[in-house]
Amino acid sequence: MQNEVNQSASSLANDDIGTENRLELYRLQVEIRNAEQRAYDLFLQNLVKGTSHLSLGQEAIAAGVAVAMEPNDLSFCTYRGHAHTLARGVPSEQVLGELMQKDNGLMRGKGGSMHLTSVEHGVMGSYAIIGAHLPIACGAAWRAQYRGDKDVSVCFFGDGTTNIGAFHEALNFAVIWKLPVVFVCENNLYMEYTPISEVTAVEHPAADRACAYGLESIVIDGNDADIVYRTMKTAFDKAREGGGPSLIEALTYRHSGHSRADPAKYRPEGELEKWKERDPIKIYRERLAQFGISEEQIKEIEENSMKRIDEATEKCKAAPIPPEDILATDVYADGGWAWRN
Amino acid sequence: MAELTYREAVARGIAQEMERDNDVVFLGEDVAAAGGVFKATEGLIDKFGPLRVRDTPISEQAILGAAMGAAMTGLKPIAEIMFSDFIAVCFDYIANEFPKSRYMTNGQVKCPLVVRTGNGGGSRFGAQHSQSVENWAMMIPGLKVVAPSSPSDVVGLLAASVRDPDPVIFFEHKSLYATKGEVPDGEIVDQLGTAKIVRQGKDATILALALMVPRALEAAEKLSNEAGIDCEVIDVRSLVPLDMQTILTSVAKTGRLYTVEENPRLCGWGAEITSIIADEAFYDLDGPLIRITTPHIPLPAADNLEDLALPSVDRIFAKIQTTMN
Numbered sequence: 001m002q003n004e005v006n007q008s009a010s011s012l013a014n015d016d017i018g019t020e021n022r023l024e025l026y027r028l029q030v031e032i033r034n035a036e037q038r039a040y041d042l043f044l045q046n047l048v049k050g051t052s053h054l055s056l057g058q059e060a061i062a063a064g065v066a067v068a069m070e071p072n073d074l075s076f077c078t079y080r081g082h083a084h085t086l087a088r089g090v091p092s093e094q095v096l097g098e099l100m101q102k103d104n105g106l107m108r109g110k111g112g113s114m115h116l117t118s119v120e121h122g123v124m125g126s127y128a129i130i131g132a133h134l135p136i137a138c139g140a141a142w143r144a145q146y147r148g149d150k151d152v153s154v155c156f157f158g159d160g161t162t163n164i165g166a167f168h169e170a171l172n173f174a175v176i177w178k179l180p181v182v183f184v185c186e187n188n189l190y191m192e193y194t195p196i197s198e199v200t201a202v203e204h205p206a207a208d209r210a211c212a213y214g215l216e217s218i219v220i221d222g223n224d225a226d227i228v229y230r231t232m233k234t235a236f237d238k239a240r241e242g243g244g245p246s247l248i249e250a251l252t253y254r255h256s257g258h259s260r261a262d263p264a265k266y267r268p269e270g271e272l273e274k275w276k277e278r279d280p281i282k283i284y285r286e287r288l289a290q291f292g293i294s295e296e297q298i299k300e301i302e303e304n305s306m307k308r309i310d311e312a313t314e315k316c317k318a319a320p321i322p323p324e325d326i327l328a329t330d331v332y333a334d335g336g337w338a339w340r341n
Numbered sequence: 342m343a344e345l346t347y348r349e350a351v352a353r354g355i356a357q358e359m360e361r362d363n364d365v366v367f368l369g370e371d372v373a374a375a376g377g378v379f380k381a382t383e384g385l386i387d388k389f390g391p392l393r394v395r396d397t398p399i400s401e402q403a404i405l406g407a408a409m410g411a412a413m414t415g416l417k418p419i420a421e422i423m424f425s426d427f428i429a430v431c432f433d434y435i436a437n438e439f440p441k442s443r444y445m446t447n448g449q450v451k452c453p454l455v456v457r458t459g460n461g462g463g464s465r466f467g468a469q470h471s472q473s474v475e476n477w478a479m480m481i482p483g484l485k486v487v488a489p490s491s492p493s494d495v496v497g498l499l500a501a502s503v504r505d506p507d508p509v510i511f512f513e514h515k516s517l518y519a520t521k522g523e524v525p526d527g528e529i530v531d532q533l534g535t536a537k538i539v540r541q542g543k544d545a546t547i548l549a550l551a552l553m554v555p556r557a558l559e560a561a562e563k564l565s566n567e568a569g570i571d572c573e574v575i576d577v578r579s580l581v582p583l584d585m586q587t588i589l590t591s592v593a594k595t596g597r598l599y600t601v602e603e604n605p606r607l608c609g610w611g612a613e614i615t616s617i618i619a620d621e622a623f624y625d626l627d628g629p630l631i632r633i634t635t636p637h638i639p640l641p642a643a644d645n646l647e648d649l650a651l652p653s654v655d656r657i658f659a660k661i662q663t664t665m666n
Contacts, residue, residue, distance in 0.1 A: 074414070107447040117446040124413060125442065125450060129433050135406020136438065142407055143414045146366065146392060153410070166433075169400035173407065176398065330448040331483050333506035339482070340583040340617075341534065 015291065017226055021067055022291060025225040026284050027301050028063035032083045033281055034309045035092045039082065039099050043260050047317070048099045052113040055083035057223075057255035060280035061186050062087040064228025065154060068236060072151040074122050076137040079114035081126030084156055088121040093312035102319040109322040110330075124153075131157070131166030134183065138170050141179035141245075152239040153181045154232075160191030162205040171213040171247065180239035182232065183247045186222060192258045193266055206249035215247050222250025223280040226287065252280075342525055348518040350492035351381040351457070354499030355419060357528060359389050362417060365503060368395045368404060369421025369457075378423055379459055379518050401427055405434035405456065412454040413442065417503055425460040425474045425512060432477075439508035440483025455502045455509045460488065461552055461603055462635075462651050463516030467642035473603035473635065475550065476610050478510040479580045485533055486580040488512040490554035492522040494578060497531025505533060514551040534582030538591065542573035545597035545665060548588065548614060550577045553601040553652060560657035568662045572599075580610050588614065589622055596627035599661055601652050602634040609634050633660050 066087035098105030114128040127133035137155035185206035202208035235246035253275035257264035331337035376383030408420035462471040502509035549557035561572040600611030615630040
């Protein structure tokens with residue numbers, strides 16, 4: 001953690017990030033916060049169906065990674081993927097529409113909250129089987145390597161994923177093939193309902209495994225978007241130059257339960273409050289002020305975002321449900337579902 | 342025309358497609374330098390180099406996941422899972438990832454890949470390296486499922502699978518690798534979803550797949566010679582898409598249907614086909630629909646016991662002879 005504190009302090013003296021990126025980092029974090037909070041409110045109104053897994057409190061990671069990405073880079077997300085999808089520029093209306101299982105949703109209600117995908121934005125899917133997408137991200141990176149494409153694949157996952165086999169298979173695979181892929185572990189301290197420390201042999205579930213694959217052990221403050229951005233820039237440069245994969249463990253905390261069904265009563269008293277003092281949006285709001293961004297500019301970002309989310313909410317409420325004729329489309333490439341003649 | 346073994350046909354089919362299209366890449370355990378544990382991919386690394394023909398660690402999830410990531414971003418990978426029993430350790434990709442990606446993304450994600458795998462019994466390898474598991478793949482919406490019985494079908498159906506825009510699970514039968522057959526010269530591209538009538542007959546229809554095709558044919562000859570029963574034998578070849586029209590037409594002619602299935606009995610492919618026949622061709626039938634399968638047991642290693650478990654020529658003959666009379 002000492003290293004993180006130093007990085008945080010040095011960010012004041014060093015404006016390597018630039019005003020434009022800083023404003024974008026804040027705008028994305030606010031947009032994610034507002035959209036996630038709205039998703040929660042709509043769930044309480046029974047307008048968000050099924051399940052949903054929010055990233056409240058974890059916004060700095062999605063934002064920091066996205067701003068460091070090039071447009072052609074690819075994102076592979078988990079079922080907790082609203083944040084990463086929004087961060088790549090997917091309109092909140094399409095995300096909320098999918099959560100509300102409306103026809104204006106990203107996948108017209110056929111995927112739902114856990115499978116947000118927008119190929120045109122480089123969001124190559126949100127995967128709800130723990131660990132499945134790490135090898136898939138390796139495959140996309142293999143394609144880039146094989147064809148000489150310059151894009152990098154980013155794979156987000158939680159601390160719980162580090163205990164499943166696919167995590168280890170993918171890391172080994174990415175290293176031996178030197179693939180341009182960056183693995184981002186969001187360590188929010190809990191695998192679903194259980195503290196990760198109770199079910200993991202090492203203190204840092206991702207970083208302490210890095211040495212087994214010849215990778216550098218990297219733990220960062222995942223609540224500071226500047227640190228996330230800088231760390232990712234380094235990892236992207238390495239990947240693009242043919243230096244192979246990186247594994248980054250970003251420490252963070254989710255302000256809500258695992259999913260909508262979870263009130264998170266297993267948390268020790270005071271833990272949430274302690275982490276809320278390190279709320280990434282609070283941290284970044286102060287950062288902007290330190291860099292001379294005016295209160296008016298900050299408020300304008302916040303108000304514009306809320307306006308967009310309000311408009312998106314109304315559009316989603318008014319949107320039709322998916323038509324029945326899409327029930328059996330796109331099972332096969334011919335557009336249909338025919339399995340026999 | 343050349344005589345090739347079934348295993349040589351695998352390499353020829355892969356080579357044909359790799360020569361045609363640079364996007365076709367091939368990965369798996371021991372497939373490159375070693376030429377495959379069944380020697381079905383020998384010479385490919387020399388022809389296409391180590392960037393297109395790649396050895397992997399023993400990481401079945403990484404193999405299939407990498408194939409999917411490459412497929413969804415533009416390549417046409419062929420992945421080998423050495424023994425089809427091992428599909429169980431990477432079943433997530435077969436069951437949840439390949440087949441659902443297009444549907445749940447409303448058509449955004451494409452997954453054009455082929456998983457080749459050595460399927461079936463007869464090698465005395467015991468329960469974990471011998472099972473016939475084509476029904477594991479058949480039950481999943483979004484997959485296509487192919488199982489060739491002859492060298493020329495291996496080349497043509499493998500080519501069709503590589504060119505197909507959907508994920509295809511391609512079951513090669515281990516006990517057929519050494520068998521030989523004539524394969525036409527030049528490019529061969531067959532069509533998925535087409536069954537083949539391999540013997541014409543008028544009294545009964547026998548459906549078979551992969552290793553069961555030569556056994557069904559031999560039984561049919563015996564039935565003709567020794568019992569005067571003239572069977573039509575259909576090589577189903579492709580479980581998904583399923584060529585029901587060829588089967589329905591044959592049953593309309595013969596009035597009798599037998600399936601010869603190597604998979605253990607419960608939920609074998611023949612169960613689905615016989616249920617369709619019961620639905621759609623009931624009044625064409627002159628007798629019960631009969632499935633000849635491996636019993637619902639794991640496979641033993643001992644040769645006499647394994648032979649007893651798998652449908653044999655004698656068992657097919659006896660079952661058809663007694664039930665036709």
